[in-house]
Structure formats: C-alpha cells, structure tokens
Amino acid sequence: MTASKPIQESDAAPLFDTGSVIEGKWLLMERIGKGGMGEVYRAHQLNLKRDVAIKLISENLLQELEENPEEIETAFGRFEREVQVMARVRHPNVLQIYDYGSVAVQRGGRQIPVAYITMEYIPGNTFRYTMSETGFDDEEALLVVWLREYFLQVLEGVQAIHGFGIVHRDLKPENILMDGETPKIADFGLARTMQMPAVSNSWDVKGTWPYMAPEQFSDFRRAGREADIYALGKILFEAIHGRMDPKQLPFKSVGLDDPRTPLLVALDGIIRRATSEEKHLRHQSVAELQLDVAAALKARECEISAAALPAPPMVRWIWAGIVAAVLAVAAMTAYHLFGLLEGRPSAPNQRAVQAPAGSAREDRGKPAPTRLAADGRTMHLVPAAADRPAFYTDLSPVTFHHYLEFLNSVADRLGVADGVVKHGEEIWIYLGDGSAPHEQVIYQNGSFQLRDARWAARPVVRVTWLGARAYARHYRKQLPDLVQWRAIMTAYPPSPAGGTLDRSGSTPDPHAHMMTSLPNDAGGSPVLSSGTAFGASVDVNKEWIVARADKRDDRLTSRIASWPRDGGIAPPLQRQAWEGFVDVGFRTIALLD
Structure with missing residues (x-):
C-alpha cells in the first residue's frame, strides 16, 4: 500500500463564482463551507423554488491530486459513494x-x-450547540433533557443508517446539524457499506482523531458499526465531562472521573463500555x-418518584380512600342540586371546567421547528413568550434574488x-442608474434582472417599507413588529461577517413604519453581511418593521422610539413609507395557523 499525500487547506479561489447557475437550475447564493473533501x-x-445545499469536490483537492490520476479517481469514487449512501436512507434524523x-x-x-451533490439545506447550528463546553455533570436536570431531547434522536438516526448496512466512520458533533430541535x-464522505468495495488502498488515516476507534486507525477500510x-x-x-482536550490521547477508552449520582454512575458504565x-x-x-x-433514565425517574411519595401505613391508605369516596358523593350531590336550582342540565357527562385556551393546539403537538414558505425560503420557529405568541421567521433578510422573483411575478401590474x-x-x-454598487436591479425587455448575478445572495436594498410589505403580503406573510423582531434577534442572532393585519387586528398606516438596527456581537457598529465577498460591498445594518398598535386605540403609532442600546441594538427610527x-x-414572519 502507498501513503497518499495530505490535503492542505489553502486560499485557492472557489470553484464557482457566487451567482453562477449549475445545469440551468442551481443558483449558487454563497459558499458556506470548505474543507479537504469539498466545498459547500x-x-x-x-425550478422548485427552494434553498438547498450543494457539495462539490474542492479546488484544493483537485490541485493536490491532479498529478495522480489514481487518487483523483479515488476521490470521485468516494464522493459518488456518499451520494449512494445518503440516498438509501430516509429518516427524520438523517440529512436528505x-x-x-x-x-x-x-x-x-x-x-x-x-x-456535486444537492441536499437538504440546514441553516442552523451543529450538535455542538446543544452541549455545554464545561459539561452537564453538575447540572443533572439539563443532562436528562439533553439525553431525552437530543442524544436519543441521534441514536435513532445512527440506528437507521446501520439498518441499511452503512457505517458512517466520522461521527462527531460537527457532523450532526440541528434543524431547529x-x-x-x-457528511457521509467516509461512509461505507458491507456490499461496496473499499474505494482506496492508500495507507491514510481518515476521520477525526478524538472520536476515532483504534481499529479505524489500524485498518480504516475494515472499521464497522463498532x-x-x-x-x-x-x-x-x-456532554457530561465537557469538551475534550485536543491533547487528550486518542484511541483510548474514557470514563467519568467522579460520578456522584446513580445516573452518572450508570452513564459512566455506558461510556466505558462504548x-x-x-x-x-x-x-x-x-x-x-x-x-x-x-x-439509566428510567431508573432515575423511579428513584425520584419513590423519594417524592413515601409509602404511608396501610390503615392510613384505607381511611384516605373512605374519606375520598364520601367527599366525591357529597360533591356530586351538590353539583346536581345546584344544577337543578339554577335550571342547568345535570347530565353526568357535562364538564364542570372548560379546557384552557390553546389546549387544542397543544393536543395536536408542538409546531414544527421549520416551515417552507411560498417564496421558497425556509422559516424557523420563534417560541411563544409572555408578550407574544409563537411565529415563524426568515433567518436572514430577503435577498435580491427572491425580491426579483417577486417583482417578475407581478410585473404586469x-x-x-x-x-x-x-x-x-x-x-x-x-433602481438607480448603476453608478453605485448597490444599484443592481435593472428593468429590461419587460423583466427585472440583476446587473451582476453575484449580488443574488445579498440582502436586497433600496426597497421601501411599502415594497417590503407588498412582498410579505404576496407570499401570505407579514413584516415583524418591534417585539417580534427583538425576539428574532434573541433566538437567531446574526453574525457580523464581512394590507396585512398586525396582531392587534389593525390595518397598518403607511406612515407608521420603523427601521431597526441589527446587533453587533463585537460591540462596534452593527453590520449584517451575506458572507459573499466580491467587489464593493454594502452593509445592511437596518431592517423595516411594523410599529405595534397602541393599546389605547386602534391606530398604529410610532411611540416606541426609545429602546435601550443593549447588545449594540440601536433605538428604532421613524421614516416615510416611500x-x-x-x-x-x-425579513418576513408568518404566524402559526
């Protein structure tokens, strides 16, 4: 066997420019990832008006392997196998x-x-986001939630993969994406099945060392489900101990240093065995x-239940039952008596207490963490709070591409x-005359187009409040008010990288509109960039919102001018609708059905 040379990360130009269209249907909006195996x-x-992720073999990989045709064939073989592996699995915990x-x-x-592969686009965080950097060993209640809500779901996904005879061989928090909850x-780049032949005979170590089993180092091609x-x-x-030290010896068994509760003792045994x-x-x-x-979770639950409900003497239980029966008979008698005196029917199946408001929605289960909107954008859930109901939101401002699609759909009007x-x-x-970088929209031959397609993924600008509201209405959505916008910024804070009725039932006044500035995590001037780097850039640091109705009347008002500058968020500004x-x-939001 021969040793393959390592693939080094470089600053090579991307394979495609932003704004390129692949095979007439995949418009590249922005590059969101790059590594040794490929670009994403x-x-x-x-044609289907939806956002997707596209993975390609990287320019870096091509440059490194270009001189060795056998290695190029190996890389393409592994890439094609990723498609075959992923396409076989349909499971809610596996990327589609x-x-x-x-x-x-x-x-x-x-x-x-x-x-290239096109796949489900998940704009959220990785599984690392659900874990504590210092571990849950001192916060057992949080550990239980993490196990139930997240870890068991991951096990479901891996079990589904193994059910198809597939071994992932690169499981780690960064290769598990979070679609809401x-x-x-x-990332099945290293996956294999028992039916497929190994792609490479090279003696190279593939995987991530802290999570790599000893046999994966000694004979990668034979690494199985274990x-x-x-x-x-x-x-x-x-998750329990905290993030592993990069200096920690790989390929070794691990365990908890000092498990102090029955649950931690049980989990320590599980970890040492696994x-x-x-x-x-x-x-x-x-x-x-x-x-x-x-x-382990069931044993903890039984332990807590036993501690909370100590068993009383048997005689006390008997008398408690007699008293409860007498009280029940008395209550039923009083209910029928008062029902007859007040002229109400006293049918035995009549409910004495109405179900609380909103219980029907709860009975139907939790709302989905994401929703595909009519404009093809994936919206994410913002949970309910004391001052507002739950709603869905765009994770980023509407782009030039999406706004042009809207304009062209109503161009005849x-x-x-x-x-x-x-x-x-x-x-x-x-529109402008094109003399400024942001003046990218042109009207030509009866349709709206971009001067430079590389601007397609950037937030659209020079749109008025009326134009933003029109876009939202067209796709059966609306603009957020200040409370909702602030909730969005809290739930999904942006990274500073490089008429519809409002909830009060009032029709928005065209002059009651606001702009809010985006927070800056670094504490400086607020900036939101699409992540696309080319030519002169324009930073979008404000968004149109709807002013909330004054509770004392039905008119929309802009009496919300002061907002503390916490987190770098500026007070909203009042501007004319035109x-x-x-x-x-x-950006737009959608209320729950």
Missing part, C-alpha cells in the same frame, strides 16, 4: 439528498470534471446502547419610470 454552497433550486451530477470547470486551459446526521458506537460514546462523554479499546467488548448495536441509556418601480401610487423600490435606503433590508 447555499443555492436556490430555480436530492440530486447528483457533474459539471466541467475550466482550469489552466483545460476542462476539469467536478461532481431536530438533529440530522450529515467504530460508530465508539464515537457515540465519546460524544456522550463530552469506548472500550477492544471492539468486541463494546455494545454490539446502537439499539443495545439505546436500551442502556433509556434504562407595475410601472417603471425614472428609476422608480411603482404599484399604483405606491413606490416599491428605487423612502428607500442603501443600508436597509427586511
């Missing part, structure tokens, strides 16, 4: 694949083939690991003159 882009599927193909890229005067296993169980044991260990250096001593299936975790787009007397967006600004974008 957020894209928009034009949509399509596979290949295109040619011009490099150095010749065509280089590039393979639902973990989804992703290697995934070892990685799951390491993830469980991290991470045993001898694979035959580990759990032999994920189902077996699941049963052990569930048994619009007028364009002197660089201004109007619907009747309402100004929706200012104004458009270079640094103002907007």
Whole structure:
C-alpha cells in the first residue's frame, strides 16, 4: 500500500463564482463551507423554488491530486459513494439528498470534471450547540433533557443508517446539524457499506482523531458499526465531562472521573463500555446502547418518584380512600342540586371546567421547528413568550434574488419610470442608474434582472417599507413588529461577517413604519453581511418593521422610539413609507395557523 499525500487547506479561489447557475437550475447564493473533501454552497433550486445545499469536490483537492490520476479517481469514487449512501436512507434524523451530477470547470486551459451533490439545506447550528463546553455533570436536570431531547434522536438516526448496512466512520458533533430541535446526521464522505468495495488502498488515516476507534486507525477500510458506537460514546462523554482536550490521547477508552449520582454512575458504565479499546467488548448495536441509556433514565425517574411519595401505613391508605369516596358523593350531590336550582342540565357527562385556551393546539403537538414558505425560503420557529405568541421567521433578510422573483411575478401590474418601480401610487423600490454598487436591479425587455448575478445572495436594498410589505403580503406573510423582531434577534442572532393585519387586528398606516438596527456581537457598529465577498460591498445594518398598535386605540403609532442600546441594538427610527435606503433590508414572519 502507498501513503497518499495530505490535503492542505489553502486560499485557492472557489470553484464557482457566487451567482453562477449549475445545469440551468442551481443558483449558487454563497459558499458556506470548505474543507479537504469539498466545498459547500447555499443555492436556490430555480425550478422548485427552494434553498438547498450543494457539495462539490474542492479546488484544493483537485490541485493536490491532479498529478495522480489514481487518487483523483479515488476521490470521485468516494464522493459518488456518499451520494449512494445518503440516498438509501430516509429518516427524520438523517440529512436528505436530492440530486447528483457533474459539471466541467475550466482550469489552466483545460476542462476539469467536478461532481456535486444537492441536499437538504440546514441553516442552523451543529450538535455542538446543544452541549455545554464545561459539561452537564453538575447540572443533572439539563443532562436528562439533553439525553431525552437530543442524544436519543441521534441514536435513532445512527440506528437507521446501520439498518441499511452503512457505517458512517466520522461521527462527531460537527457532523450532526440541528434543524431547529431536530438533529440530522450529515457528511457521509467516509461512509461505507458491507456490499461496496473499499474505494482506496492508500495507507491514510481518515476521520477525526478524538472520536476515532483504534481499529479505524489500524485498518480504516475494515472499521464497522463498532467504530460508530465508539464515537457515540465519546460524544456522550463530552456532554457530561465537557469538551475534550485536543491533547487528550486518542484511541483510548474514557470514563467519568467522579460520578456522584446513580445516573452518572450508570452513564459512566455506558461510556466505558462504548469506548472500550477492544471492539468486541463494546455494545454490539446502537439499539443495545439505546436500551442502556433509556434504562439509566428510567431508573432515575423511579428513584425520584419513590423519594417524592413515601409509602404511608396501610390503615392510613384505607381511611384516605373512605374519606375520598364520601367527599366525591357529597360533591356530586351538590353539583346536581345546584344544577337543578339554577335550571342547568345535570347530565353526568357535562364538564364542570372548560379546557384552557390553546389546549387544542397543544393536543395536536408542538409546531414544527421549520416551515417552507411560498417564496421558497425556509422559516424557523420563534417560541411563544409572555408578550407574544409563537411565529415563524426568515433567518436572514430577503435577498435580491427572491425580491426579483417577486417583482417578475407581478410585473404586469407595475410601472417603471425614472428609476422608480411603482404599484399604483405606491413606490416599491428605487433602481438607480448603476453608478453605485448597490444599484443592481435593472428593468429590461419587460423583466427585472440583476446587473451582476453575484449580488443574488445579498440582502436586497433600496426597497421601501411599502415594497417590503407588498412582498410579505404576496407570499401570505407579514413584516415583524418591534417585539417580534427583538425576539428574532434573541433566538437567531446574526453574525457580523464581512394590507396585512398586525396582531392587534389593525390595518397598518403607511406612515407608521420603523427601521431597526441589527446587533453587533463585537460591540462596534452593527453590520449584517451575506458572507459573499466580491467587489464593493454594502452593509445592511437596518431592517423595516411594523410599529405595534397602541393599546389605547386602534391606530398604529410610532411611540416606541426609545429602546435601550443593549447588545449594540440601536433605538428604532421613524421614516416615510416611500423612502428607500442603501443600508436597509427586511425579513418576513408568518404566524402559526
């Protein structure tokens, strides 16, 4: 066997420019990830109007392997196998694949083939976000929630994968994506099945060392399900103990230093067995690991119940039953008596207490963490709070691409003159003459287009409050008010990188509109960037919102001008509904059905 040379990360140019369209239907919005195995882009599927993720073999990989045709074939074989592996599994805790193909890229005067996968786009955090950096060992209640709500779901996903004869071989928190509250296993680049031949004969170590089983180091191609169980044991260990020290010796069994409660003692035994250096001593299936975790949780639940309900003497139980029976008879007699005196029916199945408001929704279960809106954007749930109900929100401002799709869908009802787009007397967006970088929208041959397609993924600007509201109405959504916008910023804070009725039932007044500034995690000037780096950039640091109705009357008012500058958030500003600004974008929300 020969040793393959390592793939080094470099600053090589991306395979595609933002705004490129692959095979006529995948519009690349922005590059969201890059590593040794491939590049990942957020894209928009034009024919189905939905956001997707596209993974390609990276320019970096091509450069490193170009001189060795055998290694290029190996890389493409592994990439194609990822498609085959992922396409076989349909499970709520496994990332869904949509399509596979290949295109040619011009490099150095010749065509280089590039393979791609399109898959479910998950814009949220990774599984690491659900874990504590210092561990849950001192917060057992939080540990129980994490086990029930998150870890057992991950086990369900891995069990589904193993059910198809597939071994992942690179399980770690960063390869599990969070779709709201639902973990989804992703990144199958190192996966294999028992039916498929090994792709490479090279002597190279693939995987992530802290989660890698000993046999995966000694013979990667033969690593089986036990290697995934070892990685799951390491993830469980991290959740309780805290993030592993990079200097910690890999390929070793781990355990808790000082388990002080029965639950921690049980979990310590589970971790030590799952991470045993001898694979035959580990759990032999994920189902077996699941049963052990569930048994530990059940034992804790029984222990708490027993402590909370000490058993009284038998005689006391007998008298308690007699008293309860007498009271029940007396209550029924009084109920019938008062029912007859007040002229009410006294049918035995009549309910004495009405169900609390909202219980019907609760009976139907929790609302889904995400929702696909009519404009093709994935909206995420913002849970209810004391001052407002739950609602769905865009995670980022509406882009040039999505706003142009909206304009073109209603183009026959619009007028364009002197660089201004109007619907009747309402100004929706200012176009400009193209002399400024942000003046990207043009009207040509009866349709709205971009001067430079690389701006497609950036937040649309120069849209008025009226134009933002029109977009929201068209897709059966609305603009957030200040309370909702603040909740969005709390639930999904942005990273500063590089008429519809309001809830009061009032019709918005075109002059009662606000702009709010976005928070800056670094504490400086607030900035929101799409992450696309090219040419001159325009930072969008404000968004249009709807002013909340005054509780004393039915008119919308802008009497919410002061807002503490906590977290770098500026007070809202009042502006005219027909104004458009270079640094103002907007997002939409949708109330629950």
